[in-house]
Amino acid sequence: MNxxxxxxxxxxxxxxxxxxxxxxxxxxxxKVRVAENFSSGERKHLExxxxxxxxxxxxxxxxxxxxxxxxxxxxxxxxxxxxxxxIDSHPVECSTNMILDGQVFRHAxxxxxxxxxxxxxxxxxxxxxQMDVTKEVFLHEDMVTPPYEADDLYGWAKLMAELxxxxxxxxxxxxxxxxxxxxxxxxxxxxxxxxxxMIARGYLKLDPxxxxxxxxxxxxxxxxxxxxxxxxxxAENIQDGTSINLGTMERIKVKDCAHQVIDTLNxxxxxxxxxxxxxxxxxxxASNALAExxxxxxxxxxxxxxxxxxxxxxxxxxxxxxxRSDLTRKLVGR
Ligand SMILES: NC(=O)c1ccc[n+]([C@@H]2O[C@H](COP(=O)([O-])OP(=O)(O)OC[C@H]3O[C@@H](n4cnc5c(N)ncnc54)[C@H](O)[C@@H]3O)[C@@H](O)[C@H]2O)c1
Numbered sequence: 041m042n043x044x045x046x047x048x049x050x051x052x053x054x055x056x057x058x059x060x061x062x063x064x065x066x067x068x069x070x071k072v073r074v075a076e077n078f079s080s081g082e083r084k085h086l087e088x089x090x091x092x093x094x095x096x097x098x099x100x101x102x103x104x105x106x107x108x109x110x111x112x113x114x115x116x117x118x119x120x121x122x123x124x125x126x127i128d129s130h131p132v133e134c135s136t137n138m139i140l141d142g143q144v145f146r147h148a149x150x151x152x153x154x155x156x157x158x159x160x161x162x163x164x165x166x167x168x169x170q171m172d173v174t175k176e177v178f179l180h181e182d183m184v185t186p187p188y189e190a191d192d193l194y195g196w197a198k199l200m201a202e203l204x205x206x207x208x209x210x211x212x213x214x215x216x217x218x219x220x221x222x223x224x225x226x227x228x229x230x231x232x233x234x235x236x237x238m239i240a241r242g243y244l245k246l247d248p249x250x251x252x253x254x255x256x257x258x259x260x261x262x263x264x265x266x267x268x269x270x271x272x273x274x275a276e277n278i279q280d281g282t283s284i285n286l287g288t289m290e291r292i293k294v295k296d297c298a299h300q301v302i303d304t305l306n307x308x309x310x311x312x313x314x315x316x317x318x319x320x321x322x323x324x325x326a327s328n329a330l331a332e333x334x335x336x337x338x339x340x341x342x343x344x345x346x347x348x349x350x351x352x353x354x355x356x357x358x359x360x361x362x363x364r365s366d367l368t369r370k371l372v373g374r
Contacts, residue, residue, distance in 0.1 A: 041275065041276040043065060043068035043069050043070040044068070044069035044070075045069060045070070045071055046069070046070045046071065046112055046113060047070075047071050047073070047110060047111045047112045047113070048065055048070045048071065048072050048073070048111060048112065048113045048114075048115065049072075049073045049074075049075060049107060049108060049111040049113070049114045049115065049148075049153075050062045050065070050072060050073070050074050050075075050091075050115045050117060051074075051075045051076075051098055051107070051114070051115070051116045051117055051118035051144055052075075052076060052081060052116075052117035052118030052119060052159075053072070053074030053075070053076060053081070053086070053091065053093075053117070054074060054076045054078060054081030054082055054083065054085045054086050054093075055080065055081045055085070055117060055118075056085075056224070056226075056228045056229045056230065056264065057117060057159065057221070057224055057264060057267055057268070058074070058081065058085075058115075058117040058118075059081075059082075059085035059086060059089065059228060060226070060228070060264050060265065060267075060268050061115060061117070061268050061271055061272075062074055062086070062089050062091055063088075063089050064268050064269075064272065065115075065272070066089055066090050066091060068272070070113075071092075072089070072090075072091035072092070073091065073092040073093075073094060073107070073111060074086060074089075074091050074092070074093045074094065075094045075096065075098060075103075075104075075107035075118065076093065076094070076095060076096075076118070077095070077096060077097045077098070077118075078095065079120070080121075080122070080230075082228075085228055094106065094107050098118050098140055098143065098144055099136065099139060099140055099143065101143060101147070104143050104144060104147045105147050105150075105151070107147075108144070108147040108148045108150075108151045108153060109151050110151070111148070111151070111153055112153060112154050112155070113153065113154065113155045113156075113157070113275060114144070114148045114153050114155070114156045114157070115157045115159070115271065115275070116141065116144050116145070116148075116156060116157070116158050116159065116201075117159040118140060118144070119137050119140065119141075119159070119197075120133045120134055120136050120137055120140070121134070121137075121194065122232045122370075122372075122373060123232035123233045123234065123237075123370070123371070124234070124252070124318050124319065124320045125232065125317075125318060125371050125372035125373075126232055126372055126373060127163075127191075127192050127194045127320075128192065128318045128320075129372055131192060131193040131194075132193075134192065134193045134194035134197060135193045135197060137194070137197035137198070137201070138196075138197045138200050138201075141158070141197065141200070141201035141204065142201075142204060144156075145201075145204055145205065145208060148214075149208060149212060149214055153214070154214070154215055155214070155215040155216070155217075155275060155279075156205060156208065156214060156215075156216045156217075157216070157217050157218075157219065157271060157274055157275045158201055158202065158205055158216070158217070158218040158219065159219060159221060159271070160198045160199075160201065160202050160218040160219060160220045160221070160283060161194070161195065161198045161220055161221055161222075162179065162191075162220055162221070162222040162223070162285075162287065162324055162326065163190060163191035163192065163194055163195030163198055164184050164190050164191075164195055164198050164199040164202065164220060164283075165179045165183060165184060165190075165191070165195075165321075165324070166183060166184075166188075166189035166190075167189060167190075167191050167321050168189060169183060170321035170322060170323050170324050171321060171322050171323065172322070172323060173256050173257070173258055173322050173323050175323065176291070177323055177325065178289060178325055178326065178327035179285065179324070179325065179326055179327060180285070180327040180329065180330065181220075181282075181283055181284065181285060181327075181330050184199070184202075184283070191320065191321060201218070202218040202281075202283050205217075205218055205281050206280075206281035207281075208281070209279070209280050209281040210281070215278075215279040215280075216278075216279070216280075216281045217274045217275065217278035217279070217281065217282060217283075217284065218281070218282075218283040218284070219267075219270060219271050219274050219283075219284055219286050220283055220284065220285045220286060220287070220326070221262070221267055221286055221287070222259075222260050222261075222262050222285065222286065222287025222288070222324065222325075222326045223235075223259045223260065223261050223262060223287070223324070224261075224262050224263075224264055224267050225261050225262070225263065225264065225346065225347075225350055226263050226264030226265065226346060226349070226350050226353075227264070227349070227350060227353035227354075227357075228264075228353075229264070229350070230366065230370050231363075231366050231367045231370040231371065232370040232371065232372075232373065234252065234259070234294065234297075235261055235297060235347070235350070236350075236354070237367060237370075237371060238251070238297060238298055238301045239301055239305070239350065239351055239354050240354070240363045240366065240367040241301075241306075241367070242301040242302060242304065242305030242306045242309075242351075243305055243354060243355060243358070243360065243363050244360060244363055244364055244367070245305075245306045245309070246306075246309070247306065247308075247309040247310060248309065248310045248311065248312035249298060249302055249306070249309040249310065249311050249312065250312050250314050251294060251295065251298050251311055251312070251313055251314065252294075252314050252317035252318065252319055253294060253313070253314070253315060253317060253319035253322075254313050254315055255293065255294050255295030255298065255311065255313055256293060256294070256295065256322070257293065257294045257319050257320075257321075257322045257323070258291050258292065258293055258294075258322065258323045258324065258325060259292055259294065259297075259324055259325070260287045260288045260289060260290055260291065260292065260324070260325040260326055261288070261290075261292060261297070261343055261346070261347075262286065262287045262288050262326075262339060263288075263339065263340075263341035263345075263346035263349075265340070265341060266286070266288070266339035266340060266341055267286050269337065269340075270284075270286035270331060270335065270337045270339075271286065273331075273335035273336070273337045274286075274335060276335075277334055277335050278334065278335075282334070284330055284331050284334060284335065285326040285327060285328055285330065285331055286326075286328075286331060286337075287325070287326030287328060287339075288326070288328070288339045288342075288343070289325060289326065289327065289328055290325075290342060290343050291325050292343050294319075295311065297343075297347070298311055299311075300344070300347055301347070301351070304348070304351055305351065305355075
């Protein structure tokens, strides 16, 4: 696909992932419009991106209509979303994503968008398949099948959006794709995600160093640049509503991530396990075989390298006062 002068809308474009995606689309020559209510997105993320910014709430039909007029491709990333602490304690807020997604798709279609790409999540996978840490499970796309078993209302909303986009393709001929992001991290990510909370604790030299759960949980943290390249590749290669994993196949235990952070930022700190805190599924790692086949995509940044880049960014961009206040606020917030 030639992105030069392509009229693109990125909903939630001031978010962590949305801002990296907008930046890359501008680099490729696209004319990017961002639609944002700045509920968790940050203005400073857009400061150096040459894009049009529309401020408003996409739950408001008239704003949603305005945002989708005159665009050819929609990347829909806006969502009421946070880390595990937020998802578990804010099911009502997460349920509003069903309204938000439906409305964005409806207006995008009405206004003639050719293509809609959706930021889905590993949370659409059956939680029961992700609870045994002794198994080497790789979640592959066709495991999301009736009767379905998504992770909390946040995951159900993502699943409903994926199914809606398949229907938009089948019934209305719109080109659609859903990208299932797996625990993304990198510069601009906030402390409501585990890896960033750990970096904040290390930076603040907190000892004991608190870890949620028993530390045996397994994740495939995926660096944001890889998520951006995969999302753009999905836009270029998928038309029929196919959902695709974007996640590494590297299996990292939470306690091993904690040790890497401690070794870098606060050597000698003692880990304190908080086993009463929410952890989500215990063993969540993607298969990226389908992404390799359909998009010729594999992640390029391994965890050790991505973690170091993220730590460097964090230390350079925040004072300890900011880190302390952000950590307190973000653990169960957005
Ligand atoms: N970060 C991850 O690990 C991860 C994993 C899977 C999926 N995702 C999805 O990727 C997308 C981006 O997530 P993120 O982590 O970068 O940050 P995020 O969750 O903060 O991004 C959501 C963005 O949408 C905006 N927004 C929310 N409601 C809105 C509304 N009603 N109108 C207009 N704007 C609104 C927010 O201000 C924010 O900028 C989200 O859809 C999220 O569900 C993220």
